[in-house]
Amino acid sequence: MSGLAMAVPAAAPLVEMRDVSIAFGGIKAVDSVSIDLYPGEVVGLLGHNGAGKSTLIKILSGAYAADHGEIRVNGEPVHIASPRDAKRCGIETIYQTLALADNVDAAANIFLGREKLTAWGTLDDHAMEAEARKVMGRLNPHFRRFKEPVKALSGGQRQSVAIARAIHFDARVLIMDEPTAALGPAETQQVGELVKQLKQEGIGIFLISHDIHDVFDLADRIHVMKNGKLVGTARVSDVTKDEVLGMIILGKCPPGAVPGPGAAA
Amino acid sequence: MAEPSTTLSPAPSSEAPAGRRAGLGDALRALELDTRMVGMIGALAIVWIGFDILTGGAFLTPRNLWNLSVQTASVAVMATGMVLVIVTRNIDLSVGSILGFTGMVVGVLQARILPELWGFEHPLTWVVAVLAAIAVGGAVGAVQGAVIAYLGVSSFIVTLGGLLVWRGAAWWVTTGQTVAPMDGLFKRLGGGFEGAIGAGPSWVVGIAAILLSVAAILVTRRRRAGFGFPVRPLWAEGVVILLVAAAIAGAVLVVNSYPLPIPVVRRMMETQGMSTDGGLPFVAHGFAIPVLMAVAVGVGMTFLSRRTRFGRYVFAIGGNPEAAELSGINTKRVMVMVFGLMGALCGLSACIATARLNAATNANGTLDELYVIAAAIIGGTSMAGGVGTILGAMLGAMVMQSLQSGMVLLGVDAPMQNIVVGLVLVAAVYVDTLYRRGLK
16 A cells, blocks of 8 residues: 555546545446546546446546545545536546447537537637647648548547547547547557557546556556455556466455455455 | 549559549548538429429519518527527427517507507607517516426426417407507518618628628638638639529529519509609619528527527537536526527527517417427428527428428418428428438
8 A cells, every 4th residue: 555655656546536426326336436546646446347447437537427435536535426527627538339429520520518609609710720730740640631521530539539529628628438449559658659649648548448458558556446345456566477367356455455345355 | 531442453544533532522522512402402493493394484573582581580590599498308399489479568558558658650669569579588488497497397388378378368468359550660570672771772781791701611712721621622712602692692683673562663653753654664672671680590590599609508408418418508597598599599580580470369379389380390390309400490481481382372271281380390301210210
């Protein structure tokens, strides 16, 4: 525990979720889970399908309201009841489904809910397109299809739009839910480069994945969940992939990890 | 696109035809015309020309086109709202009944309540009546929208209930009695010769519309160029401006060549103290007021759907409701606004329909929901949500009305008219499905 705290210089974590629980119809999807994230850190959230990792992260992004527990940003308790609240706290999410409105263009998606307006109060599509061109140029320099609905774009291009939407508004915390699930090898590598770049800018990233190789490549630390509970937390350098697989499948905590409430006895 | 084949052939002569063919394609692309919209206008042209041939030239006359435009107005106004409803993956089956109900309210207000307050034919009666219709319709729509958005009852059921509720309410206003006649100024909202603005004002309206369209096109071009975005070549911009101007001027010429009836002209001249001995002059109808109202609604709704946050949210919700919610959009509030707007437009249509009939009856607007939905669908609004244009829906309303009026001119029986309209609706959606499949 103290070893972890010493490894990161910042005093308060960027984000801290304490004892968070949520139940759907009597089933505890997330049960007293506590996780944290420091600036410039990539934290992997691992677990089987149905382990509760997506649900946990949807609480942080404002899609669900927790039944119980506390969320702190920079040490301050915050109340996140909607995606708007989360964004106000600098928490941006790239959803597994990408959550794009397929029938409108890239700029409209990037600015959805945060449109730029002219002095007349009308949509400033030109200004939005100009900024979209800038941010997309950084992520995907070959992208030219600004006038087409995103439905017409390739998987990688759609992914770029979703990422652009998340990073364009000075995110401090980025949640990436299975960011490479729909991507080819080249695009996956591109996302990896982006994660490293954002990390250098001091952004904290939650990386949700069931691909343990991805996580080992990119993450500094991991949190493992099973059946809605936290199995344990570990620095990637302190554990092996096999040990992490043991945590995911059996809930067995290796010596290099700090056990959580969900660790098998 | 043609480059690979031209690089294979070294002879410059073989490049020329390929280049010219690409040139024509490029030219069409440079115009950035909406192919769907061009298709719709083409379909309308075929319907019009077909009926004109079948009726021996009775269809494409100023008189028939003028009447057609007036008959379309009420459904066209509601169709603009139905586009937004269907775009958000909902439906509103209650529009005809809301029209009937607000029509009764408006009738009673101006024929019974307001005259007691300030006497008959007061200059403000029509203003109060129209505002009341919009407010009552808007409130009815917003209540239905709130039930749909906040209580989670499907729009099909809520508005199916509404169809019965508001038709019943329309009867209840006067326990079924017809209210007539309407206020003199209010009556002008329904068209007829009193509801036409005359030749001179029609030109003023037409020229103003042309100037505004040109200004809008040029301002957009300047802003795009200012950001360094690609713009249409100048010649293409010129062609688009010419097309728009020709369409507007053509409409003015048509309505200005439909004369008022002789007795009306004689009466007008007599009331102005002029002699009617030396033959009567040609006095044109000009645009009908309900048509101008419908066009204004169309322009306003297009602005709302394209240029405002509300419109952007409506389309985003239709494209992906979950994504809209996750973007922080208050989707429930948007839904209430969409249905409220739909109701308000029904109120406006109720004014047009009541004024045209010069009476408020509890059967007014019966089956209108089906024509309104059909107009939106024929106009390219997708039942799957997320896709639709205001202009398309108004053209759709025009197509429906053209079919009906053409069949009346041909002397087709009423049951047969319904059969044809029903078949055309299904066929139009099938063609649209093919078109969409072709896009993918």
